Amino acid sequence: MQIHVINPNTTASMTDKIGACANRVAAESTRIHVSQPESGPVSIESHFDEAISAVGVLEEIRRGETLAMDAYVIACFGDPGLLAARELTRAPVIGIAEAGFHLATLISTRFSVVTTLSRTAIIAEHLLDQYGFGEHCRRVRATDLPVLELENPAGNAYQALLEECQRARDEDGIGAIVLGCGGMADLTERLTHDLQMPVIEGVSAAIKLAESLVSLGLGTSKHGDLAFPRPKPFAGRFADWGR
């Protein structure tokens, strides 16, 4: 089984970290391909960043389709371009936010999300409502860490994240925590140990969900809104995207 993991931002160290996490949890028979768009923001921290990164995600899906991938993972907590990506393939496409939410509701009645900047918390709240998990999530908390602070080994990102998770554990009446950034993929075990509470990060969750769907022969439905886009000419820089 071949799974294409896409880091929608253009920071290679974060792409490597996400790839290492995916390889750590993937089944023996699963082959992980990891990539990032050639163009786009080094980190995704706003609606604007998301909109631009979504085009990069679609470029990577189009490339993956030429390599016959069995599934795709969008490894940014805003799940940028998720539905558009599903239109381009029969393979399952899993966003790490949606995957994290699904697993959290399987092991806890209520969970909280701990993410990066407070300005991106609203994006997670929109996704919770869009996916129908609003009732299950008690709170989306922000550490106000810029995304790339997670790439700074000398920084105090871990301590800031741990303290916000401790507040969530002690104040929100929850049974689990979902980490709100692909760049937190390598912190799960340590946080789980230090918090003594289930901590879920989306990259691992998405890999296991993708493997389950593929092994069940389930892919993106082509009936209804996720059918392939209707063929039409595209102008300008997207001219070769026309079908």
Ligand code: 5HY
């Ligand atoms: C992410 N940004 O997972 C999101 C996190 C966020 O570049 N990778 C990013 O803050 O929404």
